[in-house]
Amino acid sequence: MTSLTPDFLFSLAGALATLGWVLLVLLPRWLGTRRLVLSGALPLLLALLYLLLIGWHYLSPAGGTGGFNSLSEVAALFRDPWALLAGWVHYLCFDLAVGAWQVRDAQRRGLPHMLLVPALLLTFLLGPIGLLLYCGLRTFFNPAGRVTTAA
Secondary structure, eight states: OTTSOHHHHHHHHHHHHHHHHHHHHHOTTSHHHIIIIITSHHHHHHHHHHHHHHHHHHHSTTOOOOOSSSHHHHHHHTTSHHHHHHHHHHHHHHHHHHHHHHHHHHHHHTOOHHHHHHHHHHHHHHTHHHHHHHHHHHHHOOGGGOOSSOO
């Protein structure tokens, strides 16, 4: 990992996540989207990168500072660019996994994709706010009771 910089991996992870979001928004039913994003493959690739970064951070001699018991410990943790990168990849991975779930769930429910797009964009930009919007949409849009219990 010594030849890979945090900046390079930041760009790579961002490009992978952006590809996933573009596919979810523009081509939700395309076979490539189903194989790369809706299957979970792209979020899992980001999860693997996260695992490697966490391992790198805690196994490196300079790593391991900071923690999660207070805001000041989290701030200390994120002073390390590798830990900060891991945190960013964590966000990218989980937000993309949530977006993939939203698309799969909306398709099962028959929710028109154009209604879903604002929730996807908000999930991409502001994570939990997009999730809230989607959950509101799925509560109020249920054509002919297509899905009642599946999540």
